[in-house]
Amino acid sequence: MYLEHFELQQLPFSLTPNTVFYVGLVPHQQAFEVLQTALTAGEGFIKIVGEVGTGKTLLCRKLLHSAPAHWRLAYLPDPSLSPIELRWALAAELGLHYSGNIDQQQLHQLLQRHLLLLAARQQQVILVIDEAQALPDETLETLRLLTNLETEQRKLLQVVLFAQPELDLRLAKHRFRQLRQRISFSYQLRPMTVAEVGAYVRARLQIAGNSDLRFSSLALLGLAKYSRGIPRLVNVLAHKALMLAYGRGQLHINWRHIRAAAQDTEDVPAVRFAAWVPAVFMLVTLVGAAFWHWGPL
Structure with missing residues (x-):
């Protein structure tokens, strides 16, 4: 499917409970x-x-x-x-x-x-x-x-x-x-936190053979939101996002891939990833970077 495109050795987000992909969160x-x-x-x-x-x-x-x-x-x-x-x-x-x-x-x-x-x-x-x-x-x-x-x-x-x-x-x-x-x-068992979802995705990508394959910060935020931290839904959404990126010839996963995957998935909350969210996220990131570099005004 998309293995060669993303330089993966195996599917990272299969729904089969394979213990090779166990992540000790x-x-x-x-x-x-x-x-x-x-x-x-x-x-x-x-x-x-x-x-x-x-x-x-x-x-x-x-x-x-x-x-x-x-x-x-x-x-x-x-x-x-x-x-x-x-x-x-x-x-x-x-x-x-x-x-x-x-x-x-x-x-x-x-x-x-x-x-x-x-x-x-x-x-x-x-x-x-x-x-x-x-x-x-x-x-x-x-x-x-x-x-x-x-x-x-x-x-x-x-x-x-x-x-x-x-x-x-x-x-x-x-x-x-x-x-x-x-x-x-x-x-x-509780659902995963936002940070745990990010760690889970990165760990499974590494096990599958490509630790450099990147889900953007906003994509991971959307993934955590839509999946509610449930590993099975994380797998479903991440797999669909990879398919979408592959279909568009892209090598990284962004928030648009996650939103499209969520809209095509059962048992995902009927909430919209508003168009202004990426802009706000970018603004917060820039302000944080400026504060770190220059210190408080």
Whole structure:
């Protein structure tokens, strides 16, 4: 597409959650440190919550890819499971084979024996669930029961929930008070600040192979404004801006590219990047430069 034009080796703003493009900004790095601390401590439930597009799946994959050898990770990307489907999905991730002759109680006992065996081998079993807000109520209760499995020294199963804020609304209900009390570590992913958006864009361009490719200051300001600091929207807008610049034979991204990309993108606030904004920005820049050079009048 535009790789050769911008001297890039790969697409810098793909929507695929590729851990090669993980940028350790404050919100994501703090969330990752919470995960590592809680899992090392052996806590039963850990919850990472964030709005759509804030990078939960990328964090999830980074966790899967950076796990130490003694962690046995079971990953469930589709949580729309009944209680018995959840148990069988966990069993399959742990290497057990499906049998139609086993009921829920027998399966629970089989899982307990297998978890004890893995614990005896010094394996730490961690169930990672993405999009956990989609878990049915009965399946949430099954998760709580599974974390009851423990020895005198440790939990046999830890659970990490990556979810949208809807999960917190559900857990606030009285019926989930037992599960709510078991969540010992929780982190709320926030959107990126304007400065973080700039750092994010520059880091991804560097990883993609061209650290000299420039988004103007005003383009980055517009990118932060239109995306609301949400990484997925930053990627969508930046990718479209690069396409627009490529189509016009230009090598740098300015505020006009970002505005045009925003006008062509769903879920972008219906606000106008007024024509006078660049002039005001330029005036502020010139005044600031003069003050720095000459000092106060």
